Amino acid sequence: MKKHINNLKIISYRSLNKDFFLLELSVPHSINEIRPGQFVEVLVENSAKTFLRRPFSIHDIDYENQIISLLIQIVGKGTRELSKQKSGEYLNLIYPLGNSFSKPTNEKTLLIGGGAGIAPLLFLAKHFKRLHHKFSVLLGARSENYLVRLKEFKKLSEVFIATEDASLGEKGLVTNHSVLTQAEIGFDKIISCGPKPMMKAVAMIATDKAIDCEVSLENTMACGIGACLCCVEETKHGNVCVCIDGPVFNVKDLKWLI
Amino acid sequence: MANLKVKIHNLELKNPVLTASGTFGYGEEFDDFIDVNRLGGVIVKGTTASKREGNPYPRMVETPSGMLNAVGLQNKGVDNFISDIYPRIKNYKTNIIVNVSGSTISEYVEVSEKINELQNIPAIELNISCPNVKEGGMAFGTSCQAASEVINAVRKVYKKTLIVKLSPNVTDISEIASAAEHSGADSVSLINTLLGMAIDVEKRKPVLSTITGGLSGPAIKPIAIRMVWQVAKAVKIPVIGLGGIMDTADAIEFILAGATAIQVGTANFIDPQISIKIVDGIEKYLNHHKINSIHELIGSL
Numbered sequence: 001m002k003k004h005i006n007n008l009k010i011i012s013y014r015s016l017n018k019d020f021f022l023l024e025l026s027v028p029h030s031i032n033e034i035r036p037g038q039f040v041e042v043l044v045e046n047s048a049k050t051f052l053r054r055p056f057s058i059h060d061i062d063y064e065n066q067i068i069s070l071l072i073q074i075v076g077k078g079t080r081e082l083s084k085q086k087s088g089e090y091l092n093l094i095y096p097l098g099n100s101f102s103k104p105t106n107e108k109t110l111l112i113g114g115g116a117g118i119a120p121l122l123f124l125a126k127h128f129k130r131l132h133h134k135f136s137v138l139l140g141a142r143s144e145n146y147l148v149r150l151k152e153f154k155k156l157s158e159v160f161i162a163t164e165d166a167s168l169g170e171k172g173l174v175t176n177h178s179v180l181t182q183a184e185i186g187f188d189k190i191i192s193c194g195p196k197p198m199m200k201a202v203a204m205i206a207t208d209k210a211i212d213c214e215v216s217l218e219n220t221m222a223c224g225i226g227a228c229l230c231c232v233e234e235t236k237h238g239n240v241c242v243c244i245d246g247p248v249f250n251v252k253d254l255k256w257l258i
Numbered sequence: 259m260a261n262l263k264v265k266i267h268n269l270e271l272k273n274p275v276l277t278a279s280g281t282f283g284y285g286e287e288f289d290d291f292i293d294v295n296r297l298g299g300v301i302v303k304g305t306t307a308s309k310r311e312g313n314p315y316p317r318m319v320e321t322p323s324g325m326l327n328a329v330g331l332q333n334k335g336v337d338n339f340i341s342d343i344y345p346r347i348k349n350y351k352t353n354i355i356v357n358v359s360g361s362t363i364s365e366y367v368e369v370s371e372k373i374n375e376l377q378n379i380p381a382i383e384l385n386i387s388c389p390n391v392k393e394g395g396m397a398f399g400t401s402c403q404a405a406s407e408v409i410n411a412v413r414k415v416y417k418k419t420l421i422v423k424l425s426p427n428v429t430d431i432s433e434i435a436s437a438a439e440h441s442g443a444d445s446v447s448l449i450n451t452l453l454g455m456a457i458d459v460e461k462r463k464p465v466l467s468t469i470t471g472g473l474s475g476p477a478i479k480p481i482a483i484r485m486v487w488q489v490a491k492a493v494k495i496p497v498i499g500l501g502g503i504m505d506t507a508d509a510i511e512f513i514l515a516g517a518t519a520i521q522v523g524t525a526n527f528i529d530p531q532i533s534i535k536i537v538d539g540i541e542k543y544l545n546h547h548k549i550n551s552i553h554e555l556i557g558s559l
Binding site for chain 2: 002003004005043049050051052053094219220221222223225226227228229230231232233234238239
């Protein structure tokens with residue numbers, strides 16, 4: 001799909017807890033070609049403390065009503081500034097950017113999300129549901145309070161949970177969860193998004209069990225369109241831009257496990 | 259309608275707006291957002307003799323009103339440029355200028371000689387000011403003698419418009435500019451990035467993999483304006499100004515300081531349409547102030 005730059009109206013702003021908020025943005029044209037895994041670059045306006053745009057995964061799409069949803073975790077100056085936006089205001093976005101998760105060609109996929117890494121997985125889960133593709137979801141967080149959008153995931157599939165303080169689901173990291181530690185895990189593909197150490201640990205398990213594994217990276221970037229060459233990830237084919245050659249990669253192309 | 263045309267030696271620009279090397283890819287990356295043909299020119303990514311992977315990640319960090327980068331000339335090499343990229347971009351109806359980079363004089367000469375053969379590349383920008391490579395790069399741009407040697411060598415093989423991109427990381431940039439002029443440069447562009455550094459206080463480590471990097475963005479604009487003003491007084495060849503241009507007023511400021519043309523760089527990352535907005539903005543400015551030609555503005559302080 002052609003890339004656009006537009007001021008999009010915020011039709012809904014919802015604070016989910018003190019760390020996460022959800023924005024729904026109205027797009028003035030068809031968004032039928034946007035695919036799960038793609039992202040947007042948001043301009044943080046009137047902010048003396050920030051300079052560059054901020055990249056966010058597309059969290060959900062309403063194709064019919066032409067709405068893009070973003071799930072944003074407040075982690076720094078840019079996201080804090082964005083959390084002050086209100087419904088009715090406009091945000092300047094460049095979209096859609098990057099590649100997408102590959103089409104399912106397997107039997108059953110496990111989606112693994114940690115922290116804000118759950119953002120692109122809801123869009124993907126809805127996409128899989130429409131395609132009648134079998135999948136389950138494994139979500140991890142520090143504690144129950146950091147687990148957002150659980151209800152939406154539960155509407156779509158079976159959801160396994162791991163929290164570090166055992167406030168919900170099994171205690172520990174996603175990689176300690178019994179769904180991954182059992183000998184036969186019952187999935188033939190894993191798709192993971194979250195902190196890099198988590199994705200690396202998941203990639204290691206997947207590779208050990210000879211399961212195909214895709215990850216979505218969020219390397220620091222400036223332009224989002226392949227011009228600045230700042231967001232590179234080292235792959236078996238050299239340094240590539242996460243913004244155009246990713247953000248989705250098959251771990252077999254990365255140099256994580258070498 | 260005001261006249262926006264300027265000349266850089268033999269190179270005719272339909273307007274004074276160029277896009278800076280390393281901030282605009284090969285132009286194609288911006289096709290969805292603007293009509294690239296409307297620009298005065300596009301200076302493509304730094305090109306070296308052989309393929310370079312650039313520096314390890316992390317290569318970039320946001321800083322107050324700017325950013326530090328340490329990309330390190332990642333590119334696929336001049337032969338790949340000629341075989342794969344040039345055929346795709348040669349038909350743009352604007353000036354496509356290649357930024358020539360290297361570690362040794364012979365590397366600069368090799369790349370320049372090969373680019374000289376490309377019919378639709380009317381000029382090169384010799385990058386003697388990249389702060390992010392271990393060898394060569396900025397070293398050629400921080401001493402008059404080294405600058406003269408590399409420019410003299412390239413001048414012998416390069417027959418079209420030769421622009422030399424200067425480093426601000428020097429005591430007196432006008433000395434280097436004069437050395438470039440006397441060695442055969444047709445124009446100088448300035449400034450490249452300023453050497454900078456950022457530290458992550460939680461990790462107590464440098465943010466960039468290379469420790470230091472090049473600072474760009476509006477944070478450096480006052481320094482760039484000052485240097486363009488100094489250099490424009492010191493040389494007779496046309497000066498191309500860049501460094502933190504974010505809007506039309508910034509571009510006009512450089513032109514008033516003595517720049518014949520300007521380059522938009524880091525701003526392309528924030529607004530991919532900014533270069534064209536500045537083209538339109540300059541025209542509007544001239545009309546508004548009833549100035550017939552951009553030439554009336556150049557160095558008119």
